[in-house]
Amino acid sequence: MKIFPKQYCRKKQPIRFSIRMVVLLFLACSLFQTTNSSAQNKSAIRPPKMVVDSFHKFYPYLKKPVWKKVAETYEAHYQWGEGTSVLAFDKKGNWIFRRIMVGRMEMPPSIPNFTEQNFPGVVPDVVYLTYFPDNRSSYYELHIAKRVFQFDSFGKIIREVDDD
DSSP, rough: OOOSSSGOOOOOOOOOOHHHHHHHHHHHHHHHHHHHHHHHHTTTTOOOOHHHHHHHHEEEEEEEOEEEEETTTTEEEEETEEEEEEEEEEEOOOOEEEEEEEOOOSSSSSHHHHHHSSSTOOOOOOOOEEEEEESSEEEEEEETEEEEEEEEEEEEEEEEEEEO
């Protein structure tokens, strides 16, 4: 059984590319690749060597963090557990702070209680634990419903802050 009669079938002919078509195709692919890769690393920078060396003292096994410059600090963004963490340094490589995402079981119970009382049925966007070298000024940061609240290391609310 023939599906198409012979008169409707075309004879197979090889596809011929001109040099102009090949060059245009190459240029189009190159432009797309350059645009795509630069868009992905738009905010990535190369920090000073002292900063990179300090980072690798903390985490010698993490080879390629994504570096960003925020004001006068250099931030290394890297995978930690299920989320992204940040380690910040000044230009001389001194550690300024570390910020990690925390789950419900890793935070004081007063933070989930605050969430349930003030935002019933709303799931927090993220909760961060930020701590500093002095280990006394650590705080939790709750991001929920486009608002940000800070809690001390014991879970007592400090204040609401602007979400930058």
